[in-house]
Amino acid sequence: MDKTTALDLYRVMRRIRDFEERATVLFGEGKVWGTIHSYAGEEAIAAGVCAHLRDDDWITSTHRGHGHCIAKRADLGKMYAELLGRETGYCRGRGGSMHIADTSKGNLGANGIVGGGIPIATGAALTAKQLGTDQVAVSFFGDGAANQGGFHESANLAALWKLPVIYVCEVNQYAESLPVEREFPIKDLERRADGYGMPGVRVNGLDVREVYDAAGELIARARRGEGPSFLVAYAYRHEGHYYGDPRKYQTKDQIEGWKTKFDPLTEARAWILGAKLASAAELDAIDADIVREAKEAVAFAEGSPPASPISLPGDVYASH
Amino acid sequence: MDKTTALDLYRVMRRIRDFEERATVLFGEGKVWGTIHSYAGEEAIAAGVCAHLRDDDWITSTHRGHGHCIAKRADLGKMYAELLGRETGYCRGRGGSMHIADTSKGNLGANGIVGGGIPIATGAALTAKQLGTDQVAVSFFGDGAANQGGFHESANLAALWKLPVIYVCEVNQYAESLPVEREFPIKDLERRADGYGMPGVRVNGLDVREVYDAAGELIARARRGEGPSFLVAYAYRHEGHYYGDPRKYQTKDQIEGWKTKFDPLTEARAWILGAKLASAAELDAIDADIVREAKEAVAFAEGSPPASPISLPGDVYASH
Amino acid sequence: MQATETRAPAATREMFYNEALGDALRLEMERDARVIVMGEDIAEHGGAFQVTAGLLETFGPTRIRQTPISELGIVGAAVGAALTGLRPVVELMYIDFSGLAMDQLVNQAAQNRFMFGGQARVPMVMRTQGGAGRGNAAQHSKSLEAWFTHVAGLKVVMPATPADAKGLLTAAIRDDDPVIFLEHKLLYRTKGQVPTGEHVVPLGRADVKRAGKDLSIVTWSRQVLFALEAAKQLTNEGIDAEVVDLRTLVPLDKEAVLSSVRKTHRVLIVHEAIKRSGFGGEIAAIVAEEAFDDLDAPPRRVAGLETPIPYAQHLEKSVIPQVDDIVKAAKELVA
């Protein structure tokens, strides 16, 4: 991998981690309302996949959606503004963390319904097919979502119609408090792809290179009109399910140990340094840059006016 | 196979065929209201599977449910009475063809929602597991239903919890006007079982012996507590999707030829005669018996009073 | 974008209701390549009620997309397609199946625009049909419009005549919001004069199908025909009923209802859905709230009994409003 690509991947991952840490602090300070779900530990997946996507490619995201949003090149200021319920937020304070969308970059939205984005991404892929473009759609979702009926229906439809959609399942070991071995009767989720006659690929979701390579192939395949695929990335959720999760269902090692044992950022750094793609100083400079841009983004959000009052029917209906 | 079993299977199949033919005539005479869906061509499946079921085992059935109902030893008089909207019908004229249930024999009902019975059978299997009995549940459904999300969710749940349920998919080449090759991206539907870690078995649904043998094993396995399985039986729908289907989507050969080329009853007769399990005269006697009992059943139905008026809330609510 | 009424209606031709719907689909598909149709049984077979008959031949299988039986997936795919530039029309065979697709309709289609702060539009139509009267029993006969009217972000249309069916479907397809377009299985083979060529009936406008002065019958879908028949019979009793066909439940043409009631001082609301929490309650409530002093009698509803739809023909009839029920209620109301 060339240096630019490697550093771009690193930068995206670090930006996501920084966002999650900062959002957590803001939440703790009472500035964020509702719920937030941290993507920490899964950064390599969004980064590795979205590196292959153009702004006119689409993604659907999840309740744990900050990472996808950032990897799809969202504006951080608008993201923070949304969390803070400001008028300058992506959704003008109407959506919050669970509904951030950025249609200008093809992000069709985080989704509070587990599995809700899967049929939608499939429909976006139908648009590409129908209009004869080489756009693709990627649906990110968790292990838990893979047991939703909508996955089955969509996968069948996409394979039948050879739609350019990549289903990216992020196995982060849990669906809320349910560990993955109590979610599935099988260990290797990628086996499900065979039932739809599509490729099922397993990757180590801690290793951004592996994600990048596998996603690259599947996305290229989709662009060539060869249809959908199922990418299953295994990683670890560093934090609780949501901010404040008491995590009664986890051991101390899972709560404390996983963060360091299974960390895609540590792995990425080690790889980049080991492969001499960049020096530690260069990486540190990226980190510093990210902190700077994040602070600016937060400042922008905090300086923004609160969300304007709801206006009806205009906020709800487009034609009226 | 011993003679009794063979003749029992034959008898059930013939009874179903006779019922479908007679129901069609009654429909043509304007005595049956609504819609009916003929099971002709698929008799070996219901017969072969239900031969292993006790009265306290459960089935869920479909819109094409007469065959399952009969194979589960329903009273023909009550079935005809239901089609004719009589008070003596299984559902007191409230359900009609698409909702015949016979809870005394463990038939939890035909279902007008394609795939609707799948989660229900899964729940019945949960009852068996919970109460520690060796009862099993069988869910019959069509190829079309296999693409419903409810199948996916139920199969996963059943495999995870090792529930005693057998999913019997009747591939009759169509979901209404959609041919099977436009329903699925794969040819061998039984491959889907692997994604749930359960056995997937393919049988020739025209051959009642094959169905009987495969179902016997899977049901015994379920009784032993070894969990669910997926039985896929391939056959041909002799009639249109429903009574009156113009069948614009089929060729003449499919409409006319299939009835004789792919007929489980012809096959069963040939087998029984070939294996010298019975003589043609014996089989003819069975056929004659069936005609006699059917005529009695129809007479019972036609002599029964019309369904009594709806009584509220008692018809709708059990506790009031 | 919101469709505006076509001014000078072209020539008319007698059409069946299903034919009129097919005509609207054909014209809109010719007009706009982004319009596609998805659903079960809609291609060679032409749809369970023959609305899409002939469209496959003209537009081919990529624009007339016959789907597997996967209601959630299909409706969800329509949402995704609508968000990204197509204008999909989904045919859901029976409204009773909407329970399988409700999440995509309610949590996604209806709310996307709002949740995303206005970034998105979801120009899709879900056509389906409801109602009893063909012996299809409890899972194929419900009237569920009230569910959809209770969802912020959806529009709900229920045409009673072939002309309205065509004009409203055209408007629904051109509308930038998700529209639930509800047909009635016993209307498909009713006939009426329908403008040929482009014909738009804007959403949100009721239609007085019969003017009268003694009471207002507010209704929609198939019950409009029943109400008109009842009104005819009522003239024998010297009662002159006005029949207000709502046509669109959301957005509701409240002014049309209120001005009729202000004129007649009596309101009878008629619908086929069960009475409890039916849309008739909403209308009765609005009238009571906003035209209380104009009312010379309590508002009254004639609606379906609180039971699933039974199979047997005589039972089926007994649980949904018949012309006689309307006549009887109207007489009592005016008495």
Add this chain to the structure above:
Amino acid sequence: MQATETRAPAATREMFYNEALGDALRLEMERDARVIVMGEDIAEHGGAFQVTAGLLETFGPTRIRQTPISELGIVGAAVGAALTGLRPVVELMYIDFSGLAMDQLVNQAAQNRFMFGGQARVPMVMRTQGGAGRGNAAQHSKSLEAWFTHVAGLKVVMPATPADAKGLLTAAIRDDDPVIFLEHKLLYRTKGQVPTGEHVVPLGRADVKRAGKDLSIVTWSRQVLFALEAAKQLTNEGIDAEVVDLRTLVPLDKEAVLSSVRKTHRVLIVHEAIKRSGFGGEIAAIVAEEAFDDLDAPPRRVAGLETPIPYAQHLEKSVIPQVDDIVKAAKELVA
């Protein structure tokens, strides 16, 4: 079988609403081995709102069945289990997710008994919670009780207090029909005196939570607390409001509503769900139809705005009824 009221209530103890629900579950599970609980996150975690906390330890994982995320499959499994001898209680985490399970609730659970001519019973409870107020936005904050009340075959319960929560959940579990049991996310941490030991509040009986003579506020769930607070404030204006807590929407205690209205001659209906086609329309319609001549003023509704629930705290508050809104409407109604 229908639960009848326990006569001499035992001692009481202060409990949180979620604790009271857990108490009912525990007692019913002890009493009847056929009662099982299924749902997401209900085991070690104790449920998203801690209703099932501690039950896993007592009853183990076969009776406290934590499920994968498969709402349709879970609810359908409960239907099948109920048909065959268990008495399942399903916890659906948010009412907004019911769109995924609607088919099994509406086409199966609600209709099985009727469709099968009385052969079946479906003794299951679906517990879930709705409502806004925690910044969970549009897909986790809806109030959808009206949908369920529009389905023949379902019962719908919405307790406002810990004691009612316990007593009604007990009755719901003992009931032989499918019961939709709707909690409110902002009630879980409210406290009240609750009878210890067996406590049954029969379905179908409203409760006058405050007697008054100037107007009747008819409401349910969290808005009961708002209405009581409003009634308190109204005394300062010399207005004496009666607060009728419906508790059960189906079956509806119509007599309780009508007799209150016949006494006060004014009715204000308050609910959190959006007004359009909310259950308040049904109540307003019934009052207008059956107590027209008793009314000294039009019936009036205070309800949610017709919008998905927004995220930001100030916006969220702006779209659902607040105490002030009730006070204001009551004053206008009595003026």
